Amino acid sequence: MPADEGAVESVSGDLRVRQHPVLGDLPPTTEVTIYVDDRPIPARAGEPIAAALLAAGIRVCRTMPNRGRPRGPFCGVGRCTDCLMTVDGEPSVRTCVTPVRDGQRIVTQRGLGSWEEGTA
Amino acid sequence: MKQADVVVVGGGPAGCAAALAAAGAGARVVLVDEQPDLGGHLRWRVAPTHGLEPDLDGQPGVRVAAALAERVAAAGVEVARGSVAWGFFEDNVVGVVEGETAYTLRAASVIVATGSTDRVLPFPGWTLPGVMTARAAQLFLHVHRVLPGRRVVVVGDGPDADEVANAFAVAGAEVVARVPGVAGLQAGGDREVEEVEVDGQSYAADTVVLTLGRLPDPELALQARVETVFDAAVGAHVPRRDEHLATSQPGVYVVGEAAGAVSVAEAMAEGRLAGLAAAGAPEADIAAAREALQGLRTATSGNRALPVVNADVPMCLCRCEEVTLAAVRQAIAEGATTLDDVKRRTRAGMGICQGIFCLPAVAALLRDEAGVPAEEIVPMTARPPARAIPLSALTMLEE
Numbered sequence: 077m078p079a080d081e082g083a084v085e086s087v088s089g090d091l092r093v094r095q096h097p098v099l100g101d102l103p104p105t106t107e108v109t110i111y112v113d114d115r116p117i118p119a120r121a122g123e124p125i126a127a128a129l130l131a132a133g134i135r136v137c138r139t140m141p142n143r144g145r146p147r148g149p150f151c152g153v154g155r156c157t158d159c160l161m162t163v164d165g166e167p168s169v170r171t172c173v174t175p176v177r178d179g180q181r182i183v184t185q186r187g188l189g190s191w192e193e194g195t196a
Numbered sequence: 197m198k199q200a201d202v203v204v205v206g207g208g209p210a211g212c213a214a215a216l217a218a219a220g221a222g223a224r225v226v227l228v229d230e231q232p233d234l235g236g237h238l239r240w241r242v243a244p245t246h247g248l249e250p251d252l253d254g255q256p257g258v259r260v261a262a263a264l265a266e267r268v269a270a271a272g273v274e275v276a277r278g279s280v281a282w283g284f285f286e287d288n289v290v291g292v293v294e295g296e297t298a299y300t301l302r303a304a305s306v307i308v309a310t311g312s313t314d315r316v317l318p319f320p321g322w323t324l325p326g327v328m329t330a331r332a333a334q335l336f337l338h339v340h341r342v343l344p345g346r347r348v349v350v351v352g353d354g355p356d357a358d359e360v361a362n363a364f365a366v367a368g369a370e371v372v373a374r375v376p377g378v379a380g381l382q383a384g385g386d387r388e389v390e391e392v393e394v395d396g397q398s399y400a401a402d403t404v405v406l407t408l409g410r411l412p413d414p415e416l417a418l419q420a421r422v423e424t425v426f427d428a429a430v431g432a433h434v435p436r437r438d439e440h441l442a443t444s445q446p447g448v449y450v451v452g453e454a455a456g457a458v459s460v461a462e463a464m465a466e467g468r469l470a471g472l473a474a475a476g477a478p479e480a481d482i483a484a485a486r487e488a489l490q491g492l493r494t495a496t497s498g499n500r501a502l503p504v505v506n507a508d509v510p511m512c513l514c515r516c517e518e519v520t521l522a523a524v525r526q527a528i529a530e531g532a533t534t535l536d537d538v539k540r541r542t543r544a545g546m547g548i549c550q551g552i553f554c555l556p557a558v559a560a561l562l563r564d565e566a567g568v569p570a571e572e573i574v575p576m577t578a579r580p581p582a583r584a585i586p587l588s589a590l591t592m593l594e595e
């Protein structure tokens with residue numbers, strides 16, 4: 077997958093659930109910035125990376141080793157391998173259970189990834 | 197190695213009830229849960245929860261979860277959140293990983309309350325980004341407060357599917373179609389879901405949510421080599437339990453959805469009974485808890501018997517190892533008759549997910565194409581680790 081195809085925003089508009097009849101208003105929180113394939117994305121402090129990506133309309137996390145098919149969050153609870161990305165240089169991090177951190181660098185992972193990918 | 201009287205693995209309603217009962221009976225209890233907060237399923241459910249004691253009855257799941265967490269803290273239970281119990285070893289030793297820290301716990305009794313996994317089934321296009329489990333969808337909507345998509349197809353029928361469809365509508369998404377199962381279903385798109393076809397009719401959609409029931413996930417108990425029995429209502433093998441919910445392994449109990457219980461009330465009643473028994477509470481208290489549980493044994497299972505796998509279409513069956521439906525069919529044609537056989541021949545079920553997302557389909561194929569009765573399809577041999585864990589956890593076991 078060419079780099080310019082990474083981090084495509086495919087579901088657009090505001091995707092935050094800001095009001096909810098049972099949960100109430102979305103509580104205010106500190107906003108941090110993460111970088112996904114070098115693109116700055118706003119995130120809510122403490123949320124998993126995958127949530128910030130979905131809120132930004134990004135749903136492809138990785139492509140598979142064998143045929144390069146894309147994958148995105150599937151189980152949401154750390155049990156599948158579909159949300160793996162390279163985070164701060166470390167490949168195969170489960171983004172659905174890994175919290176965001178200000179300044180974090182996240183790279184759409186190709187196959188099994190490599191330790192260099194994110195640090196380049 | 198840390199010692200306790202009772203270790204409870206899983207902090208959903210069943211595990212919380214077990215921990216509360218055991219602590220109430222004077223035991224030193226450690227409760228381990230991999231999520232950042234207690235409550236299990238209830239953490240991400242906003243629908244009212246029924247069948248509970250008056251002050252909790254009818255409350256949204258999220259509120260019941262918060263109330264349980266408070267009670268557990270007040271009862272003096274030691275709670276390890278964000279901590280995965282990844283392995284069960286001899287003498288009731290449980291391996292735990294919390295981030296980069298690893299340790300072991302030993303207790304006279306271990307209560308496994310690890311809940312369920314969402315049952316999923318393959319269909320063409322099911323690996324595309326935008327297809328997800330009901331659990332993922334509700335976590336994103338209610339805990340992380342994000343719409344995973346705007347135009348949603350909900351797959352599955354019954355109250356759980358209604359709850360999921362309603363959750364999306366309330367959060368501001370459009371449910372463009374409801375489909376009872378994966379037969380005739382196909383998702384298409386270049387990099388992610390863009391359209392969904394149901395029996396030849398096409399819908400513009402970006403999200404497909406699978407609400408196909410849940411399967412018991414007693415993996416830690418299986419690692420302890422407990423005996424299992426086939427439960428036809430659940431459509432799966434579950435640990436065999438005595439009248440105190442103890443398994444065939446001394447000191448190992450299994451409660452809640454991990455053993456097949458369906459309602460929250462039933463899961464909590466099971467937890468209470470096992471908690472009292474594990475803590476050696478007075479016989480009268482245990483008998484009362486048993487009686488309370490009997491009164492709840494009415495709910496029918498939300499899970500169904502093994503389904504039929506979608507027709508003859510090329511598709512990936514094991515997501516982790518990218519094993520195709522055709523490859524599994526071939527292995528069966530060549531003589532595979534057990535889940536372990538299929539795994540050895542194709543790698544299906546060998547991935548990080550431990551087979552939870554492909555084995556229901558493999559089991560259905562074994563039944564339909566090799567003629568193996570469902571009750572003879574035994575779970576795969578369970579070995580630690582139950583989750584992907586840092587190597588440091590393994591090295592520390594050897595010390």
Ligand SMILES: Cc1cc2nc3c(=O)[nH]c(=O)nc-3n(C[C@H](O)[C@H](O)[C@H](O)COP(=O)(O)OP(=O)(O)OC[C@H]3O[C@@H](n4cnc5c(N)ncnc54)[C@H](O)[C@@H]3O)c2cc1C
Pocket residue numbers: 205206207208209210211228229230231234235236237238243245246279280281282309310311312330355356359360416451452453454457458459460461463582
């Ligand atoms: C969509 C949906 C709708 C439902 N509707 C209803 C309803 O209307 N009424 C009703 O009564 N019931 C309903 N249920 C069922 C109900 O939620 C469950 O019966 C109940 O939550 C089961 O409780 P549990 O404690 O056994 O499991 P869970 O609530 O699943 O808790 C299991 C816990 O174990 C933890 N865990 C698992 N493995 C490990 C490990 N290895 N290490 C550490 N921690 C681990 C998990 O993080 C989790 O917190 C519904 C469920 C769903 C999904």
Ligand code: FES
Pocket residue numbers: 148149150151152153154155156157158159160170171172173
């Ligand atoms: S979505 Fe399955 S591991 Fe993250």
